[in-house]
Amino acid sequence: MNLFNTASAKNLQTTHLINQHTVHAAPVLALPPEDKTSLFRRSIQHNYADLLKIADDSDMAIGLTDHQGTLLWTWSSSAMLSSAEQVHFIEGGHWSTQAVGTNAIGMALNSQISSCVYSHENQMDSVRDWVCYAAPIWDPTSGQFHGIINLSTKYKKHTPLGLLAVERCADLIQRAIKFEQQNFLYIKALGSPWVQFNGQTLNLSHRQIEILCILALNPHGIGLEELHYALYGERSVSLKTLKAELSQLRSLLPHSIEARIYRLSCEVQCDFLRAEQSLNANLISSTFSLYKGSFLSKSESPLLSTWRHCFDARLSQLIYQIKDIDQLLRIIGQTHDRIDAVQRLLELLPQDSIHRNYFSNLI
Incomplete structure (x- = not known):
């Protein structure tokens, strides 16, 4: 019996997580066929004309990602088309901060709040003449996080209304998600x-x-x-x-x-399969945005218990690879059952840190 359903994640490998200082374009990943007819994709299609008009009227490029930061759909105005293609702001382009450094999609993905990244704030040199606005998209019924919508244009066309515009786009998609929820x-x-x-x-x-x-x-x-x-x-x-x-x-x-x-x-x-997909891709922020606690902790099912133990072991292995104290603090704040995150934090905290006693008492 196959314990792990990894088919949908086979194209997300850690080889694309490279040194951001040498990156000039986002890595492009092959999207699994099932994404074409998913609830999220149908919701995008439901608002296609409205989204296209918003981008076209503002000379922008617009894109929607999945929960990991991979673009599922994009459209670019004539003013943005060439540069968008050059940096892979196209379907399949992967824009997490792990892949391309600081950018609006990645920042919104990490914080799950709206984000604006202006010109020089972009880590990738090839988009430092861009200004980008991004907002998260949530299921209005379940609260499930679906992905990010992004509007990008040249920095000379920056507008203080950019965040409002992208949040309006997110609202359109969220309404469509509710409408499309059948079976x-x-x-x-x-x-x-x-x-x-x-x-x-x-x-x-x-x-x-x-x-x-x-x-x-x-x-x-x-x-x-x-x-x-x-x-x-x-x-x-x-x-x-x-x-x-x-x-x-x-x-x-x-x-x-x-x-x-x-x-x-x-x-x-399923939240656990989406978390596994993110874990397969070594995407830390995406994994822990989904992880809200142990998988069916009371289950004695042989299959589910084995899946839980394997997933927890892999999650722990990922935690011990983290070198960023702030990231560990976010994980501990989100998930109170990860003692391994506390142990890893204590390994990284300076010996004279005033916080050591507090975190030592959590173990």
Whole structure:
């Protein structure tokens, strides 16, 4: 059984995270085919004409990224087209701060608030005649972070209304996300678990959430007996009990769970798989923006327990590679269960730091 669903992340490798001082264009990543019909992509298409008009009227380039900073869609006015193509402000261009240094997309991605980066503030020399405005896009129902919308133009055309304009664009997309939520399942399993279907929070048992997570980890389907073992292991629980759980789930998620070979047939997004995708790409900020706590910490499912332990081990390995004290402080502030982050912080703090005693007491 494949414990990790990494197909969607196979094009995100750490080889593109290079010394920003030598970068003149963003790395370009191949987008997985499933992104073409995703909820987020449909929401972009829903507002295509309005977004294009905003960019065209202002002689700007406009782009929307996924939650990692990879551009899913762009359009450039004639004034920006050539330079946008040269720096890879194009579909597939990856604009995290790890990849290209300080830039508006990366700053908004890290802080998840609106950002303006002006001219010389850009770390990449090739965009130092640009001014860029970026805003995060959230699911108005679940609060899920989808990505960043960015408006860019030449610095001579900087306007104090730039941030308002990009936030207006973000609002358009967020409204479209709510409109497009049909047959859409969102599973949150990091920290306190809950599930939404078509924008409505479902009242599910912990066991039912476990089943949905197992199905999400097996997108091509799983047989009944294999599902039974993945969920219960050697525990003496009958197949009839599992069938009853599945029957109830299918009634709560109509036309969304195929039988015999059990598979989720609706559109699915999971915080833990998105976090894994970011972890695969070694994108620290993106990973910890999704990580809200341990994956189904109460689960005794053999499959889910193994996934949890493997993910935690990889996360810990990433933490011990961090050399930035501020980044560790942000992680500790966001996630109170990561003792490894505190231990790593103590390794980096000067011996005479006034903060050592406080953080030592957290262990």
